[in-house]
Amino acid sequence: MSIGIGTRSLLLTQSLVGMRSQMADLQRQFATGKRSDDYAGIGLNRGLTVSLRSQLAATASYGDTITNLNVRIDLAESVLSRIGEIGMETKNSVAEMTSEEGRINAQGSAKSALGEMLGLLNSRAGDRYIFSGLAADTPSVESLDMIMDGDAAHAGFSQIVSERLQADMGSSGLGRLVISSPAPGSVSIAEDVAGSVFGFKLNAISSTLSGSTVSGPAATPPAAPEMSIDLGGVNPASGEKVSFTFDLPDGSKETITLTATTTVPPGAGEFAIGQDSATTATNLQTKLQSSIGTLARTSLTAASALAAADNFFNTDAANPPQRVDGPPFDTATGLVAGTASNTVMWYTGEAGSQPARSTAAARIDQSITVNYGLRANEEGIRWQLQNVAALAAISMAPGDADSEARASAMASRLRTALDVPQGTQSTADIRTELAGAQKSIDSAKQRHQYTNATLSDFLEGIEGISNEEVAAKMLALQTSLEASMQTTARLFQMSILNYM
Numbered sequence: 491m492s493i494g495i496g497t498r499s500l501l502l503t504q505s506l507v508g509m510r511s512q513m514a515d516l517q518r519q520f521a522t523g524k525r526s527d528d529y530a531g532i533g534l535n536r537g538l539t540v541s542l543r544s545q546l547a548a549t550a551s552y553g554d555t556i557t558n559l560n561v562r563i564d565l566a567e568s569v570l571s572r573i574g575e576i577g578m579e580t581k582n583s584v585a586e587m588t589s590e591e592g593r594i595n596a597q598g599s600a601k602s603a604l605g606e607m608l609g610l611l612n613s614r615a616g617d618r619y620i621f622s623g624l625a626a627d628t629p630s631v632e633s634l635d636m637i638m639d640g641d642a643a644h645a646g647f648s649q650i651v652s653e654r655l656q657a658d659m660g661s662s663g664l665g666r667l668v669i670s671s672p673a674p675g676s677v678s679i680a681e682d683v684a685g686s687v688f689g690f691k692l693n694a695i696s697s698t699l700s701g702s703t704v705s706g707p708a709a710t711p712p713a714a715p716e717m718s719i720d721l722g723g724v725n726p727a728s729g730e731k732v733s734f735t736f737d738l739p740d741g742s743k744e745t746i747t748l749t750a751t752t753t754v755p756p757g758a759g760e761f762a763i764g765q766d767s768a769t770t771a772t773n774l775q776t777k778l779q780s781s782i783g784t785l786a787r788t789s790l791t792a793a794s795a796l797a798a799a800d801n802f803f804n805t806d807a808a809n810p811p812q813r814v815d816g817p818p819f820d821t822a823t824g825l826v827a828g829t830a831s832n833t834v835m836w837y838t839g840e841a842g843s844q845p846a847r848s849t850a851a852a853r854i855d856q857s858i859t860v861n862y863g864l865r866a867n868e869e870g871i872r873w874q875l876q877n878v879a880a881l882a883a884i885s886m887a888p889g890d891a892d893s894e895a896r897a898s899a900m901a902s903r904l905r906t907a908l909d910v911p912q913g914t915q916s917t918a919d920i921r922t923e924l925a926g927a928q929k930s931i932d933s934a935k936q937r938h939q940y941t942n943a944t945l946s947d948f949l950e951g952i953e954g955i956s957n958e959e960v961a962a963k964m965l966a967l968q969t970s971l972e973a974s975m976q977t978t979a980r981l982f983q984m985s986i987l988n989y990m
């Protein structure tokens with residue numbers, strides 16, 4: 491029969507159980523690569539471990555922010571780049587407006603280009619409209635049809651252009667100028683109303699006509715500005731000239747130069763020398779009136795469309811769109827602010843006074859915040875929109891005798907405008923500002939990657955294990971465990987026969 495082994499066997503059994511527990515823990519460490527499943531098992535370094543994990547979580551959070559920021563900024567840069575390209579494509583298309591077909595194609599392309607730009611400006615990154623400033627949940631711009639044509643209650647851009655053109659042309663079609671002969675042998679040209687913002691504005695007059703004297707432009711309030719030429723009772727010689735320079739609503743200047751001639755009939759830009767100075771002055775007045783009418787239907791019309799574009803698109807919270815204070819429009823003298831109840835507000839995002847970039851900010855490091863906000867009504871974006879829209883809206887109807895010259899006047903202005911004059915913000919300027927933010931983001935990303943690697947290595951040194959060390963311990967423990975099990979087995983098999 492078997493006999494008990496008493497206290498010794500109990501100790502061996504407890505030792506065996508302890509070694510099996512150690513083996514199970516070593517197997518867990520080998521499988522998970524972690525020293526312990528909880529902080530208690532880490533010992534004195536548990537506080538440091540909590541701190542390291544907190545820092546790693548913060549770094550990961552910054553990393554997620556940086557990923558989202560890069561998506562938004564990359565999308566914004568692609569939109570801005572495309573808008574700049576559209577401006578250049580439009581600039582190139584106006585070179586084709588020398589023919590009727592070219593003008594039709596250029597205007598059709600301009601309207602399509604405007605629609606594409608508006609679609610781009612309503613781009614979203616996730617649930618955010620990126621060109622709406624603080625109103626990230628609101629579309630940035632109205633639709634193409636609404637902007638151009640409005641509705642029954644709201645004037646669209648086409649109506650603004652029409653009203654402005656009526657105001658700039660005036661009822662006589664002479665660009666709000668009045669041409670007269672105050673005395674035999676003299677010709678006077680004056681603005682129709684003092685203080686009017688519309689039509690031609692007198693800039694200068696000069697003459698090489700023998701015996702002539704010029705005066706102005708000058709005004710004695712409340713009279714409107716006036717300038718004149720008096721032939722002085724002397725007929726000019728053939729080839730002598732008189733020039734009239736005017737300021738136009740878009741800020742450009744135009745000069746009409748008329749040359750005295752004995753040729754009958756006189757050619758373009760010429761006036762006939764009569765039998766006396768009074769007759770010559772009458773011929774000069776007639777030619778000047780005809781030339782101003784032509785200039786009004788061509789260059790002034792182009793300038794008016796561009797001025798209307800600035801009135802309509804150059805808006806923010808403090809500057810609503812401007813409209814002609816009418817009807818009647820052809821005798822109006824000033825502009826009035828459009829309202830949300832009677833005029834299309836093309837930009838529908840937030841339009842506050844704070845800088846656009848500051849309307850969206852994100853913390854990318856413990857001490858670094860980057861600003862990356864955008865508004866569709868920023869000058870660099872709006873400038874492209876208003877110039878392309880002006881081309882789409884101006885009238886160049888087939889069969890209009892002035893269409894080619896009007897197109898030429900528009901083309902010359904758009905080539906300058908779409909090159910973005912010095913001092914005017916461009917889409918490239920906005921992209922440069924975003925690039926500065928992206929540089930900060932990339933630098934922070936590199937720092938976070940380095941920090942993450944350093945902290946992870948440190949944490950691994952505390953929480954982690956050496957597979958080789960654990961394997962060696964497991965092998966040694968397995969040997970001890972096998973020996974203990976064999977000894978225990980022999981003890982439990984002992985009987986009285988072992989003592990005889």
